[in-house]
Amino acid sequence: MEWIVDLVGPGVAQAMQVDAILYDGRSAFQRIQVAASRLFGRMLVLDDAIQTTERDEYTYHEMLVHLPLVTHPSPRRALIIGGGDGGTLEESLKHPLQKVTMVEIDRDVVEVCRRFLPGISGAAFEDPRTRLLVEDGIAYVRTARERFDVILVDSTDPKGPGVALFSPEFYAACATLLSDDGLLVAQSGSLLYQRDLTEMVRRHLRTVFPIVGTYWAPVPAYPGVLWSFSYGSKRFDPGRVTGDTITQRLTSVQTRFYGPATHAAGLQLPALL
Amino acid sequence: MEWIVDLVGPGVAQAMQVDAILYDGRSAFQRIQVAASRLFGRMLVLDDAIQTTERDEYTYHEMLVHLPLVTHPSPRRALIIGGGDGGTLEESLKHPLQKVTMVEIDRDVVEVCRRFLPGISGAAFEDPRTRLLVEDGIAYVRTARERFDVILVDSTDPKGPGVALFSPEFYAACATLLSDDGLLVAQSGSLLYQRDLTEMVRRHLRTVFPIVGTYWAPVPAYPGVLWSFSYGSKRFDPGRVTGDTITQRLTSVQTRFYGPATHAAGLQLPALL
Numbered sequence: 001m002e003w004i005v006d007l008v009g010p011g012v013a014q015a016m017q018v019d020a021i022l023y024d025g026r027s028a029f030q031r032i033q034v035a036a037s038r039l040f041g042r043m044l045v046l047d048d049a050i051q052t053t054e055r056d057e058y059t060y061h062e063m064l065v066h067l068p069l070v071t072h073p074s075p076r077r078a079l080i081i082g083g084g085d086g087g088t089l090e091e092s093l094k095h096p097l098q099k100v101t102m103v104e105i106d107r108d109v110v111e112v113c114r115r116f117l118p119g120i121s122g123a124a125f126e127d128p129r130t131r132l133l134v135e136d137g138i139a140y141v142r143t144a145r146e147r148f149d150v151i152l153v154d155s156t157d158p159k160g161p162g163v164a165l166f167s168p169e170f171y172a173a174c175a176t177l178l179s180d181d182g183l184l185v186a187q188s189g190s191l192l193y194q195r196d197l198t199e200m201v202r203r204h205l206r207t208v209f210p211i212v213g214t215y216w217a218p219v220p221a222y223p224g225v226l227w228s229f230s231y232g233s234k235r236f237d238p239g240r241v242t243g244d245t246i247t248q249r250l251t252s253v254q255t256r257f258y259g260p261a262t263h264a265a266g267l268q269l270p271a272l273l
Numbered sequence: 274m275e276w277i278v279d280l281v282g283p284g285v286a287q288a289m290q291v292d293a294i295l296y297d298g299r300s301a302f303q304r305i306q307v308a309a310s311r312l313f314g315r316m317l318v319l320d321d322a323i324q325t326t327e328r329d330e331y332t333y334h335e336m337l338v339h340l341p342l343v344t345h346p347s348p349r350r351a352l353i354i355g356g357g358d359g360g361t362l363e364e365s366l367k368h369p370l371q372k373v374t375m376v377e378i379d380r381d382v383v384e385v386c387r388r389f390l391p392g393i394s395g396a397a398f399e400d401p402r403t404r405l406l407v408e409d410g411i412a413y414v415r416t417a418r419e420r421f422d423v424i425l426v427d428s429t430d431p432k433g434p435g436v437a438l439f440s441p442e443f444y445a446a447c448a449t450l451l452s453d454d455g456l457l458v459a460q461s462g463s464l465l466y467q468r469d470l471t472e473m474v475r476r477h478l479r480t481v482f483p484i485v486g487t488y489w490a491p492v493p494a495y496p497g498v499l500w501s502f503s504y505g506s507k508r509f510d511p512g513r514v515t516g517d518t519i520t521q522r523l524t525s526v527q528t529r530f531y532g533p534a535t536h537a538a539g540l541q542l543p544a545l546l
Contacts, residue, residue: 003286011292011311013276017284038284059543192493218491218499218543220465225498226491257543265538270332270491270530 004035004050008223009193016040016050016221022116027108029161034116040221042117044085046109047160056220057087057120060187062258063217063266064229065091068150068185070249070263071231071238075149077101079177081137081165083154084109086121092152093127094253100130101146105161107134138164141173149179153186158197166197168204171232175208183233184209191216191269192224205232213238215266217257228269239267277308277323281496282466289313289323289494295389300381302434307389313494315390317358319382320433329493330360330393333460335531336490336539337502338364341423341458343522343536344504344511348422350374352450354410354438356427357382359394365425366400367526373403374419378434380407411437414446422452426459431470439470441477444505448481456506457482464489464542465497478505486511488539490530501542512540 005015016037023034033045041054052060065088069075078092080102092100104110110132113120124130133140137155151174156162164170165186174184184205189197198214205212209232219227231238243260250259278288289310296307306318314327325333338361342348351365353375365373377383383405386393397403406413410428424447429435437443438459447457457478462470471487478485482505492500504511516533523532 009312011290013288015286015288019284039282192498220497220499224493225465226493259541261534261537261541264534268532268534 004045004048006049006223008190012193014223023112025108025112027106029106032106032108032112034112043221044109044113044117046156049157050221051156052085052087052117052120053221054117054119057085059217059257060219060222060227061087061091062255063215063262064088064152064154064185064187066250066253066255066258067215067229067238067263067266068152068183068231069095070246071233071236071241072149072181072183073236077146077148079103079146079148079151081141081151081153081155082162083152085113085117086110086124088152088154089130090120090122090124093124093129096252097129100127101133101148102130103133103135103137103140105134105136110134138170138173141170141177144177146177147179148177149182151178151182151184153184155187157189166201166204168207171204171208175232175234178234181235183211183231183236185229185231188214188228188230190222190224191226191228194223194228198228198230201230205230209233211235211237213267214269216269217262217266238263277318277321279322279496281463285466285497287496296385298381298385300379302379305379305381305385307385316494317382317386317390319429322430323494324429325358325360325390325393326494327390327392330358332490332530333492333495333500334360334364335528336488336535337361337425337427337458337460339523339526339528339531340488340502340511340536340539341425341456341504342368343519344506344509344514345422345454345456346509350419350421352376352419352421352424354414354424354426354428355435356425358386358390359383359397361425361427362403363393363395363397366397366402369525370402373400374406374421375403376406376408376410376413378407378409383407411443411446414443414450417450419450420452421450422455424451424455424457426457428460430462439474439477441480444477444481448505448507451507454508456484456504456509458502458504461487461501461503463495463497464499464501467496467501471501471503474503478503482506484508484510486540487542489542490535490539511536
């Protein structure tokens with residue numbers, strides 16, 4: 001048995017005991033591990049950072065996906081950048097979208113997750129509306145001709161292959177791909193221990209989008225538990241979506257965490273530290 | 274420099290670096306320390322467990338206090354059991370109460386906090402509505418003749434002097450002290466890592482009160498960040514308080530965290546693990 005120790009902030013560390021390593025390999029981009037822990041079940045670890053776990057993946061994926069998809073009144077096409085575990089894809093497909101394009105740079109992540117963490121993606125990769133492209137998300141957004149209503153950036157931290165996904169140039173290219181009323185959401189780090197990162201994402205989004213903000217959700221296995229997501233929107237403001245609209249939009253979308261109360265509370269950003 | 278390491282759950286540990294120990298003493302009941310950390314400022318540590326910090330005390334105290342005080346339509350008298358740092362007292366006094374009785378077993382905790390953490394209690398101990406009793410909370414609730422509209426149990430974990438504050442007998446005695454429409458709220462442990470404790474508190478409250486439930490708030494320095502509070506109520510249900518009522522009741526009560534959105538979201542208890 002070993003411990004994964006993560007120095008999550010200045011003078012704060014989180015350690016998780018791992019009962020077994022089910023997979024340990026190296027792709028062209030990063031080290032990929034699947035570990036098993038008593039509390040969180042199986043978890044995906046990339047370059048020593050926990051990415052997702054069987055037990056708590058749903059709060060992260062639901063808040064990343066449903067908040068923007070409900071904010072747009074009639075999304076038809078969504079683009080996912082990253083998200084190799086398939087959880088973001090699965091949540092997106094719960095909505096009546098025509099097509100979901102997912103651009104993941106690392107084929108190995110997709111394959112390892114489908115083998116060891118099949119519950120996170122469910123049948124999403126087999127859905128006829130899914131289009132999986134294994135390529136660099138940066139290159140994709142620079143050259144794509146398609147238009148999307150919602151873009152979901154489900155990246156790692158800004159290191160390794162994920163670093164360019166936090167640049168103003170990337171967000172500008174995304175804005176070009178978005179319809180005139182489209183919006184983008186990106187994971188933007190720990191609300192407690194990565195404030196500089198969250199601020200940088202917001203600052204970069206503001207260079208491109210008129211409506212920019214941040215919301216949060218509790219993700220138990222992540223450093224500091226409270227995780228942030230930041231949005232850039234051309235027209236629709238997540239803060240103006242009513243509880244009734246959310247309830248109505250969820251009639252055919254089953255969620256465990258996302259709903260009117262968590263939408264509203266998530267948008268209230270406590271200045272906790 | 275040293276680290277405070279807390280094994281917060283099975284296979285999960287949290288460690289916090291401490292830059293200086295400002296006080297280290299032993300009272301008749303427990304070890305009392307005041308430590309300084311970069312991220313959380315000064316913090317009170319009782320028997321090696323972090324109780325409160327300068328930076329994040331407000332989410333805990335606001336949610337412990339304002340949710341029940343707003344749930345009761347016209348509270349006049351409140352009783353605090355524990356709460357030696359004075360934060361619960363200070364938040365309570367923001368409401369137009371006639372009197373707040375605080376029963377804390379350990380005089381040293383009160384004195385150490387007033388000396389090293391004066392910002393947490395502010396001027397609360399000098400308020401003419403405050404009545405501070407240094408005695409055992411169990412003995413107090415068994416023998417008191419007063420009546421209260423709200424009882425707030427701001428205890429340590431169920432070990433040391435705090436253990437009897439989690440018993441059905443204690444809750445029964447509290448119920449006797451409550452007015453016919455009164456309610457009690459108690460801190461009930463980490464939502465992630467003390468589920469057995471939270472369940473026990475709810476079970477014991479159900480033996481006494483018709484309306485029982487749990488809510489949560491993020492408290493960054495606590496194990497697992499997500500903290501639970503459980504209530505037992507004779508008549509008023511926190512789940513039936515409207516956002517308009519909360520807004521109205523807060524017109525003369527300044528809060529940083531508690532409000533309509535956090536009230537509603539706090540009552541949505543995610544089954545996170």
